[in-house]
Amino acid sequence: MTAGPDRDIRGRGFSRRAALQAAWDWIDRHVAPGAPQPLAPAGCAGLCLAADVPAARDWPAADLAAVDGFAVASSDTLGAGSYNPVPLMAAVAVAAGDRLPAGCDAVIPFEAVQTVGPIVEAIDPVAPGSGIERRGAWAGAGSPLLPAGRRLRASDLGLLAAAGPALVPVSPPPRVRLLLAGGPKGGGADLLGPMLSALVARDGGLVEGPERLPADREGLAAAFVRPGADLMLAAGRSGTGLDDAAPPALAAAGSLDLHGIAMRPGGSAGLGLAGGVPVLLLPGEPMAALAAYELLAGRAVRLAAGRPPGLPQATVTAVTARKLVSEIGCVDLHRVRLDAGGRAEPVASPGWPGLAAAARADGFVLIPAESEGVPDGASVTIYRFD
Numbered sequence: 001m002t003a004g005p006d007r008d009i010r011g012r013g014f015s016r017r018a019a020l021q022a023a024w025d026w027i028d029r030h031v032a033p034g035a036p037q038p039l040a041p042a043g044c045a046g047l048c049l050a051a052d053v054p055a056a057r058d059w060p061a062a063d064l065a066a067v068d069g070f071a072v073a074s075s076d077t078l079g080a081g082s083y084n085p086v087p088l089m090a091a092v093a094v095a096a097g098d099r100l101p102a103g104c105d106a107v108i109p110f111e112a113v114q115t116v117g118p119i120v121e122a123i124d125p126v127a128p129g130s131g132i133e134r135r136g137a138w139a140g141a142g143s144p145l146l147p148a149g150r151r152l153r154a155s156d157l158g159l160l161a162a163a164g165p166a167l168v169p170v171s172p173p174p175r176v177r178l179l180l181a182g183g184p185k186g187g188g189a190d191l192l193g194p195m196l197s198a199l200v201a202r203d204g205g206l207v208e209g210p211e212r213l214p215a216d217r218e219g220l221a222a223a224f225v226r227p228g229a230d231l232m233l234a235a236g237r238s239g240t241g242l243d244d245a246a247p248p249a250l251a252a253a254g255s256l257d258l259h260g261i262a263m264r265p266g267g268s269a270g271l272g273l274a275g276g277v278p279v280l281l282l283p284g285e286p287m288a289a290l291a292a293y294e295l296l297a298g299r300a301v302r303l304a305a306g307r308p309p310g311l312p313q314a315t316v317t318a319v320t321a322r323k324l325v326s327e328i329g330c331v332d333l334h335r336v337r338l339d340a341g342g343r344a345e346p347v348a349s350p351g352w353p354g355l356a357a358a359a360r361a362d363g364f365v366l367i368p369a370e371s372e373g374v375p376d377g378a379s380v381t382i383y384r385f386d
């Protein structure tokens, strides 16, 4: 058993750690986006659609010229050829984007006609629909425009202005309370506030804090039960030391459902509920906090924001320059850099702390729990830090 709400493991150490997959399952069961809000699309860049959005009207709204030339009835060009120019008495000069005049069903580009004085002559027949954009060609009223879950891109805002409804249902950004428990020891600077705030914002959360609190069980428990947050992250004092107040504080405020996760770095992370709100406990050691954010907390923030739960980093495949050793039963996060030959070279072992090593790395490779690692020359997926 991992520590439950009633068992204080301070001074005893972890007897067993939960599988990372079990922590993901817990997050997927307990975290959901907030009720959809109808918002004007202009303010929705980066937010996620909470439902499918169909086109509200035909786009284009009418048949339009797609080229600069002469709008014609295609039947008027029948039999035209360079030896049989056909005068087009009803041709109307149009520019691309103009509404097609009544009675016309094609546009002949300037290059495909000859003019004799004021007379325009077709030197080739045109098919109906040639040189035009039909009404509803890009989207017909009621047809699917954007799917639920879509994180709105700049171009989507254009699409919605063209053919979407006045208001779209979006998942509101979750309010993420960021608590720093205890802070750095030995008078160092706080690294976790800036780093975790940026990560939460990256994943679509609205940061409340960071709030610095002493490593005190009552004070932390009070911060956990305070209403107003959709999700909470508490970083620092998450381990098994005598000063590690965050796990017992969460147990007192609600429930400590998992503590100790089979991953490196970040293995002293935990999770539970306070006042019905999911709480993630992250280690204080900054590299462990980064790993636990990426592998656990980030998933919760993205789900709460209505985003896909998987890692958001761009990936690249590379061949290892050296063996990546891994501990069986534990997901290992290897910081790697790409060497001059484009090969993945480890910069530090998963058990070695330090954010400085992350700064020297281009990304990370994840070795699954069942693997002893990968040999040199093997192909791996790198999640890029940038």
Ligand SMILES: Nc1nc2c(c(=O)[nH]1)N[C@H]1C(S)=C(S)[C@@H](COP(=O)(O)OP(=O)(O)OC[C@H]3O[C@@H](n4cnc5c(N)ncnc54)[C@H](O)[C@@H]3O)O[C@H]1N2
Residues within 6 Å of the ligand: 012, 013, 014, 180, 181, 182, 183, 184, 185, 186, 188, 189, 190, 191, 192, 193, 235, 236, 237, 238, 239, 240, 241, 244, 266, 267, 268, 282, 283, 284, 285, 286, 288
């Ligand atoms: N018996 C065992 N001891 C430890 C284990 C274990 O499995 N058995 N795991 C180790 C691992 S791994 C880690 S990681 C740490 C986790 O420690 P905590 O989460 O309790 O972290 P703290 O005690 O708060 O501090 C550790 C370290 O981090 C620095 N820190 C904390 N907050 C900040 C901050 N806001 N900004 C910058 N740096 C911060 C702090 O100065 C400490 O150096 O437990 C091991 N022990």
Ligand code: MOO
Residues within 6 Å of the ligand: 263, 264, 265, 266, 267, 268, 269, 283, 285, 287, 288, 353
């Ligand atoms: O939580 Mo500790 O890395 O396992 O660095």
